Amino acid sequence: xxxxxxxxxxxxxxxxxxLTLVESRPDEADAIxxxxxxxxxxxxxxxxxxxxGVGKSTLVDRLAGAFLERGRKVGILAVDPSSPFTGGALLGxxxxxAGRGSEVxxxxxxxxxxLGGLARATPRAIQLLQAFGKDLIxxxxxxxxxxxxxxxxxxxxxxxxxVPGLGDEVQAFKAGILEIGDIFVVNKADRPGAxxxxxxxxxxxxxxxxxxxxxxVLAAQAxxxxxxxxxVDAILRHHEVxxxxxxxxxxxxxxxxxxxxxxxxxxxxxxVVARAQGLGNWTELLAAVADRRIDPAxxxxxxxxxVPSD
Amino acid sequence: xxxxxxxxxxxxxxxxxxLTLVESRPDEADAIxxxxxxxxxxxxxxxxxxxxGVGKSTLVDRLAGAFLERGRKVGILAVDPSSPFTGGALLGxxxxxAGRGSEVxxxxxxxxxxLGGLARATPRAIQLLQAFGKDLIxxxxxxxxxxxxxxxxxxxxxxxxxVPGLGDEVQAFKAGILEIGDIFVVNKADRPGAxxxxxxxxxxxxxxxxxxxxxxVLAAQAxxxxxxxxxVDAILRHHEVxxxxxxxxxxxxxxxxxxxxxxxxxxxxxxVVARAQGLGNWTELLAAVADRRIDPAxxxxxxxxxVPSD
Numbered sequence: 001x002x003x004x005x006x007x008x009x010x011x012x013x014x015x016x017x018x019l020t021l022v023e024s025r026p027d028e029a030d031a032i033x034x035x036x037x038x039x040x041x042x043x044x045x046x047x048x049x050x051x052x053g054v055g056k057s058t059l060v061d062r063l064a065g066a067f068l069e070r071g072r073k074v075g076i077l078a079v080d081p082s083s084p085f086t087g088g089a090l091l092g093x094x095x096x097x098a099g100r101g102s103e104v105x106x107x108x109x110x111x112x113x114x115l116g117g118l119a120r121a122t123p124r125a126i127q128l129l130q131a132f133g134k135d136l137i138x139x140x141x142x143x144x145x146x147x148x149x150x151x152x153x154x155x156x157x158x159x160x161x162x163v164p165g166l167g168d169e170v171q172a173f174k175a176g177i178l179e180i181g182d183i184f185v186v187n188k189a190d191r192p193g194a195x196x197x198x199x200x201x202x203x204x205x206x207x208x209x210x211x212x213x214x215x216x217v218l219a220a221q222a223x224x225x226x227x228x229x230x231x232v233d234a235i236l237r238h239h240e241v242x243x244x245x246x247x248x249x250x251x252x253x254x255x256x257x258x259x260x261x262x263x264x265x266x267x268x269x270x271x272v273v274a275r276a277q278g279l280g281n282w283t284e285l286l287a288a289v290a291d292r293r294i295d296p297a298x299x300x301x302x303x304x305x306x307v308p309s310d
Numbered sequence: 311x312x313x314x315x316x317x318x319x320x321x322x323x324x325x326x327x328x329l330t331l332v333e334s335r336p337d338e339a340d341a342i343x344x345x346x347x348x349x350x351x352x353x354x355x356x357x358x359x360x361x362x363g364v365g366k367s368t369l370v371d372r373l374a375g376a377f378l379e380r381g382r383k384v385g386i387l388a389v390d391p392s393s394p395f396t397g398g399a400l401l402g403x404x405x406x407x408a409g410r411g412s413e414v415x416x417x418x419x420x421x422x423x424x425l426g427g428l429a430r431a432t433p434r435a436i437q438l439l440q441a442f443g444k445d446l447i448x449x450x451x452x453x454x455x456x457x458x459x460x461x462x463x464x465x466x467x468x469x470x471x472x473v474p475g476l477g478d479e480v481q482a483f484k485a486g487i488l489e490i491g492d493i494f495v496v497n498k499a500d501r502p503g504a505x506x507x508x509x510x511x512x513x514x515x516x517x518x519x520x521x522x523x524x525x526x527v528l529a530a531q532a533x534x535x536x537x538x539x540x541x542v543d544a545i546l547r548h549h550e551v552x553x554x555x556x557x558x559x560x561x562x563x564x565x566x567x568x569x570x571x572x573x574x575x576x577x578x579x580x581x582v583v584a585r586a587q588g589l590g591n592w593t594e595l596l597a598a599v600a601d602r603r604i605d606p607a608x609x610x611x612x613x614x615x616x617v618p619s620d
């Protein structure tokens with residue numbers, strides 16, 4: 001049985017193996033993704049983002065539990081820009097989260113070093129989980145920077161988590177967090193200043209463009225499981241609104257375009273570089289760029305359209 | 311006189327115009343970048359990163375002043391993932407920073423929407439400033455996520471700024487901040503807990519791999535210009551160490567490779583998409599991907615290597 005067939009048959013170890021491929025040897029994952037692709041795209045992908053320390057993991061925990069109780073098949077992807085220093089911390093997370101119960105499949109996703117690696121791996125990891133049968137995927141990010149905003153582009157519903165009196169809310173919103181949120185959760189709402197944070201957030205959201213979906217701002221205390229149901233309801237309501245959205249088709253096409261363009265970039269660059277290496281002029285051109293004898297775009301043009309030498 | 315020639319002649323408005331092109335219409339900037347490219351690569355690029363609110367802008371201010379006094383030609387690039395909501399905030403920054411004195415050229419760099427836009431624009435903006443004659447460029451980021459880590463890849467020396475008792479230090483370090491820092495600054499060092507933060511940071515850094523350059527951890531109070539000189543000295547010492555680094559050449563080649571690969575991806579994808587649009591099968595393929603009839607990598611292969619129909 002192929003790895004893809006095993007995933008479709010519900011083999012958990014095959015899923016884990018394929019996720020590792022997607023993460024670390026993307027080329028080898030191509031065939032698997034192609035085979036499972038017709039069985040993807042269903043269910044809901046819920047992104048959860050926010051600054052470090054606001055309680056994202058705990059909220060994700062609670063949401064996973066609540067959706068399980070409603071009969072959903074839940075998967076969790078924790079997306080983390082990795083670092084050699086933090087292997088320990090990551091493993092710690094994995095162990096902690098593995099305690100969520102055997103029906104939740106949880107995976108930390110981290111790609112080392114290369115620009116855009118997570119943007120490439122995340123949609124494919126989602127597809128693998130969907131092919132495995134998960135119809136509710138929680139996508140959790142570690143930070144709140146631009147890469148998190150990019151990752152949230154793969155979610156159907158994005159939850160932005162803040163805490164009262166962090167003081168940095170306005171700063172976080174500068175990074176584009178405000179307009180990507182479909183649902184806002186003020187967590188640790190027993191802390192002083194919660195009412196003010198709720199009020200300020202609602203005001204800021206009203207400054208934005210009027211949208212068919214007006215993002216709710218909800219109070220929660222994930223640690224004691226307070227407010228979880230309201231968040232679940234908001235997610236399901238948002239899902240209903242999305243299903244009826246006339247722009248749904250055009251959003252799906254945009255998503256498809258992004259994935260095709262990225263796959264094209266990967267394949268085309270690899271081919272051209274391999275050709276240049278075969279001809280022996282790759283190293284030479286890089287040296288010319290490093291020495292400022294030719295600019296990077298000029299070098300790229302020379303590689304893409306070599307002048308025939310014979 | 312071409313725009314590139316005007317920049318090389320020291321025309322400030324030409325520089326501003328070219329920076330806008332690099333930021334918003336990258337294709338049109340190709341010719342300018344090609345012309346100025348031989349005049350780039352000199353001087354020092356200093357990156358300053360850290361969580362919102364730690365005082366990065368103030369420190370950058372102080373460093374700019376100190377380097378000006380030492381006869382350096384200083385440019386500042388403030389890199390900010392932009393958002394439609396925050397146009398006001400960005401403009402505010404610009405006005406505030408323009409008060410730094412006429413000898414400092416300051417520019418906010420923001421690219422909207424598209425993945426990797428800042429990674430593409432940042433090196434070219436640095437090149438323009440260098441061609442204009444700036445030999446000390448301060449590169450300031452807004453947040454501390456993966457995109458900031460990526461942007462810092464363009465700096466020769468990276469300063470990570472933290473404040474005492476933020477509580478999120480460990481979290482920030484998860485995002486890979488710890489190993490990209492060449493110099494650490496504990497700002498607002500008059501606050502309680504500064505000594506502990508200094509001590510903890512030094513301990514964490516000693517856990518890392520032994521490097522030829524052991525990153526110093528310095529206390530500062532940028533608001534009152536305390537500690538600025540020690541940071542300047544550390545930057546210059548790091549520069550000296552880098553000049554003698556036997557791996558300097560291989561780092562330059564790696565940087566060249568990254569830039570060439572990105573330029574290749576841009577050009578090749580644009581060509582293939584234009585061809586498919588001309589043939590009228592671009593929209594059709596995107597619909598097939600959206601409907602799960604073909605996977606993105608398969609669609610890319612079909613586009614890159616179309617089967618001849620005649």
